Amino acid sequence: MYLGMMAGHHMGWGIIEEEGWRKGPWTAEEDGLLTEYVKLHGEGRWNSVARLAGLKRNGKSCRLRWVNYLRPELKRGQITPHEESIILDLHARWGNRWSTIARSLPGRTDNEIKNYWRTHFKKKAKVPSDASEKAKNRFLRRKQFHNQQHQQQQQHLQVNQEEVKRILALLDENNDTKMPCFWPQVKQGMETISTYPHHTTDHQEQGFNYSMLNGNVSVPEASNNEDNFLWDGLWNLNDVHGNFSSTCATGKAS
Template sequence: MEAAPLGWGRQEVDGWRKGPWTSQEDTLLVEHVRQHGEGRWNSVSKLTGLKRSGKSCRLRWVNYLRPDLKRGKITPQEESIIVQLHALWGNRWSTIARSLPGRTDNEIKNYWRTHFKKGKPSKNIERARARFLKQRQEMQSQQQQLLQLAAGQVAKDENQDGGGARTGADDDDRGSAVVDDACAAPSSPALAAEAETAAGHHHHEDLIMHDAMDFMCPMSCALLLHGAVHQGGGTGSCCGSTASDEYGSGEEDGATWGSLWNLDDGVVVDDVTTAAGACTLW
């Protein structure tokens, strides 16, 4: 079916076609990639005659035409992984996508927004969450031992400050950053690289839940240690927090998910207390 000239209004802007791709355009692009490989997207229009910007070509290829794409619904396993990785990395869709072979960042992003933006996790999510939290709790005791060891060393370098000096309140102008730093994102380039590596090691295989756990939990530990140091032993409990307290239950659950899991919300947390709660997510 020919792409209807709907929605995007104009079909051509500055000589570039916009809007839905036609099958002919797809064919041209696929053929181009087959011959020249991925990359050099800006040269696609010159070489193929496609009236599409390099950006548009790349997007079309990555999100739709790539042969290794897995079409169809997100499976429960994938859903679990998405949930867990999002908790670990936040809205780093491309990073999450690397752990889900055949899935694109766009797909995952859309899925997340569809399923969790409104704060209503599915049964699968609930199960995955419960499973994950259980395992996390098991790790907690081990981590506390590690923490004690680490704290001994940290005490030499940093004041233990005893007051949890670094709370959301201290970062009023960067509320989401607090969450990002403490929970979602590795708080150092080294950790970030580690995270990337950890994810990358699993590219070649279909990640099932256990695989995800295998690399996530070490990461969580790393974050935990780092976070604890970073936050002066305050709320940075990372893996070490309890499930029920963090997520609430029943009807509130939705709202809680909405605010805690949606790191991209303009206001991530409603108040300082919640902010602290958000930071203890992991």
């Protein structure tokens, strides 16, 4: 995807600023240095990176590169239809609070979601025109392709459902489900899939009625593929209910 292209050659800039900071696309070598730095020192103290890792990048640039691109827990690939529906839901609720929305989509960054929204939905608010109709058609074609991919993904997910139910049963036994940070995550290949309960259809009237918010954890019925596993990290809805710790938020450095 974009990685090889961006890392492989620069696109006409890669400027050295007056202060000596490099700007523009990151090279594979810089990525390696930054990754090595984080392995050794952990996330944070970004302004030390230049000195300690031998990078000619300012802290801000390093942090951004790590958070949006190099973090190992990042999901690659297209936004799935169910991720899209979460984005729509949460955007309707919170507006452009991209980082908040991103916390409900493990492996996705605020930048990614922001870009996705701008590309796919911002223009749709305008009056339909020929051009937008064509764009819509293109989008639908892509979406159809995504759906196919998603169905394949669901097949993998079904394998994990048994595991999730097993964990939930254990949690029920221990009556321990009021600990949102304890919500299980299931590994699927390189991806970590959070397993929050599915929202009900009337969530827009009620705020978010994800059942676990009251500590009542239930496994969603396997009604259909599209909605079945709409479970990603909504314990981070502390903004809504104000009483959930977000310390388990994905990817946040301490």
